[in-house]
Amino acid sequence: MLIERITPCGRGDARPDPEEAGTTGRLAIAPLTAADVEPLAERLWHEAVYRHLGGLPAASSAVAAWLHGTLAGPRPDQPPEQWLNYVMRLADGGEIVGLLQATLHEGIAEVAFLLAPAHWGRGLAAEGLRWLHETLGRVSPGVACWATTVPEHRHCQALLARAGYVRAEPPVMPALSTYDEGDWVYCRPGE
Structure with missing residues (x-):
């Protein structure tokens, strides 16, 4: 999915609860804030x-x-969605390392x-x-998770498989906003 497809909008109720933060052992994860945007963008702006x-x-x-744009949330004229965007930092030192997202x-x-x-x-x-996944289990119990990737992205596919995702074929998949023709689609059943 091209990043230009997401336009700034503005429905604040679609943001994650600031209380939905936590640690994993090596990571400190918290809702994305405006202060995170520039340093995260610099880290992610890489050809790879x-x-x-x-x-x-x-x-x-x-x-x-x-x-x-992701901070602003979906446009008011869109069907109801909740955008959860989290910044990942190293627990040891606080260096920003990445982004997690879920659109409910x-x-x-x-x-x-x-x-x-x-x-x-x-x-x-x-x-x-x-x-x-644990956060989604609290926010929306039993929700199935879906992800898309291009066929060439073997590392992403392996990661999804290790996380319990199974490849799905159209027409089994629901309408996904991240789907582009030719993408491989993966599903992880809700727990």
Whole structure:
């Protein structure tokens, strides 16, 4: 999904509860705030991060604009959605390492994660995704989680499989806002 597709909107009730923060052992995770946007955008503005997301934006400011849009929430004229956006930091030192997202709509959760390349291969995305699943279990008990990726993104597919996701084929999948023609779709049943 291209980051330009999400436009700033503004429904504040769609934001995560500030109390929904926690730690995982190596990560401190908290709702994304305006103060997090610039440093997170700088960390994520990397060709390797956007290789499978439509290409590197022209500048980190484009990533920051997209992140500000996620803070604003869905447009008032959209069907009801709740956007949960969390920043991941190293518990030891507080360095920002990535972003976790969930969009709750129509009885499902669409999840996504982005991690700065300097922290790849250490299990941090898996750790963050486990925390997100636990949070979703409290926020929306029993909700099924859905994720999309391009067929070439083997690391993402392996991570989703380790997290309990199973590949789904259309027409089994619901209408997903993150789906682009040709994407592979994964589902993790609600608990």
